[in-house]
Amino acid sequence: MTDVAPPGLTPASRSDALRDSAPTRRPLMLCLSHLRWGFVYQRPQHVMSRLAQSYDVLFFEEPVFADNAKPQLLSSQPTQGVTVLVPQLPAGVPHERVIALQRELLDTYLAEHPHDELLLWYLTPMSLAFTEHLKGQVTIFDCMDELSAFMGAPPELIDREQQLLARADVVFTGGHSLWEAKRHQHANAHSMPSSVDIAHFAKARDLLPDPADQAGISRPRLGFFGVIDERFDIQLVDELARQRPQWQVVLIGPVVKIDPQTLPRRANIHYLGAKQYNELPQYLAGWDVALMPFAINASTRFISPTKTPEYLAGGRPVVSTPIADVISGYGASGVVAIADTPAAFIAAVEQALSAEARDSVLAQADAALNGMSWDKTCAAMKEQIECLR
Template identity: 55%
Template sequence: MDHTVSNPLLVPLDNPLLICFSHLRWDFVFQRPQHLMTRAAADYTVVFFEEPVFETVPSPLLRRKTVAPGLEVTTPILPHLVSGIEVDRAIAILLENLVAGIEHDHLVTWYYTPMALKFTTALHEDVCVYDCMDELSAFKNAPPELTRLEEQLFSKADVVFTGGMSLYESKRTRHHSVYAFPSSIDTAHFHQARRPQADPADQQTIAHPRVGFFGVIDERFDIDLMARTVAAMPTVQFVTIGPVVKIDPATLPAGPNIHWLGAKRYAELPRYMAGWDVGWMPFALNDATRYISPTKTPEFLAGGLPVVSTAIVDVVQTYGRRGLVEIADTGSMPAALSTALCKGCSETARVDAFLSEMSWDSTWSAMQDLLKSAKVLRLPKFSRMVDHV
């Protein structure tokens, strides 16, 4: 299917501003918002607007830092005693002053969370984007008003993007202009893992063979599956990288062949992956994972690793059916990992051919075409899909 939108009415913009409202902090884990906003900064002045932080300050203020050319991260800092509706009003005032202070002739608002609608009603954007990367209402501790606010965001948005094909199928009837942009890949970055190199210091003493995972460890990570698998494979070392959130670290499995190395920078990941023998994705099959499209799937493959995953729908349909990722359930996981360890990455040519059709650069380019079209037309469009798989 088409990856771009052709429109003879597209016109260049002299001074466009894009404000991205995110529930994920810039420095948390480098993923979809960071990939896209970094590329957007070549076309826009980009402000990545985070959720507030409460500190001992006399009055609300904005903490601003430049993280890349044309891209700044802005965080509202609020006094501890501010609460409830006062929070939203304080953020709204800070945001209005911020926008007024940035010279621009065109404003794009880009939402990752519908919750931002609580403080953005005074903005007059030229284009509104809802980039729905996850089904947030299914996550642990989701705000009760999230579903209602998402319905408002569907009414407000000019265009809706989804982070995977399952999300596309779920959302496509709720808006007139929905496009699927599944997780993509910075191939050159993860190709670094294919080169022989020294282990990072905290991985040097871990024996082989190694099965590795990186990502957020939360309710989507199947702790019970990991415990059973590592117990069944005592000679295999399991290396896990990433922050632990929304679950008690004390509940994580422990043992001589389990290694929790904590969060690492995006730039460090290929070096750790270079020392792994298999990448695995032990996701739980629950409401929080029903619509995910894990970015680590193409990242593991680009790093030259054989990959074993639980039956996440988007992973099965995009990678499993093509034989690029082995799909296993609780009972078959040890056998699937053992096979992958023996087989190694034997599908490199097919993997590379498949990944050559994917990139964050091409994803942003297609999104940018849609933004320009929405700016000029601002007319209802037929729902369609941009298929990168």
């Protein structure tokens, strides 16, 4: 079995360590992530790239495995102030040894790149297995999702989360409903909903040329971008496409944790695969309505989809299934319709496609987004961290 390393990564060199042997004055923010920096550009990338203005960010990912590989850290610098480290380990290593190797590699790196202060930022409680010995000036748990509800979650995740909640100085949640659940478990929990880079997605409001793989798709187009996984309502999308064959459904994003063969296949459903973050406005510009066809299950109970404000920044009306944070945050906006059945979903799309609805989209979208930005969210996070230093 071989798990190929992410592109652009090179072994962390000893010459780098020698150059950095004197402690630096900026604190080191060690972010322990279950998500890869180069997968889908979302909350971790937005937050860490902004916090890198104040801290040296070390983004430590889960291991990759390769036959006969020498244990080492693969390093890259995707943006200024952020270093991504990926442990490369030999395939077939027992789980206990995987934990021990990650600890050894990380400890060695920290010793060779000393900082006066260490701040620990956990995106996953599972990282405690190899970092519980580290003592940070501040320990942050960014609980962006209820990971224990996701498909394939390790059985020990719940216990690890309780340990992390006991250790954390501050807890951030990815949305309000998740904060409602966690505030009873931690005295210093704060709702920090995922936000939006308005200027980036507002490009979709202009007349942009269609990307080559979307140009041949007729209108009207209903679009979705994001990860296609167990949170995706396959039956709803299939029924939507079946009942309205003249509507074209454009789906952008990687398919993970579900069998691609289970996805609906119709002439008016178009799977365009994963795209880079900087490409999304160009695709969004060619859609008439943006979709959020999430299944209503344990994995979506606490989600706060980043794509809601991204779609609105692009000037597109949104039709969503009844996700709690979408209802509370956008249900009264007039530009985000909530539909709980296929018939209601289709009716909401028809209304969004009407000329009357199109006339009011931009004003309603701007009102819904008033005051939102990743800069504002990250400033609020930093304020909490600085109060604890």
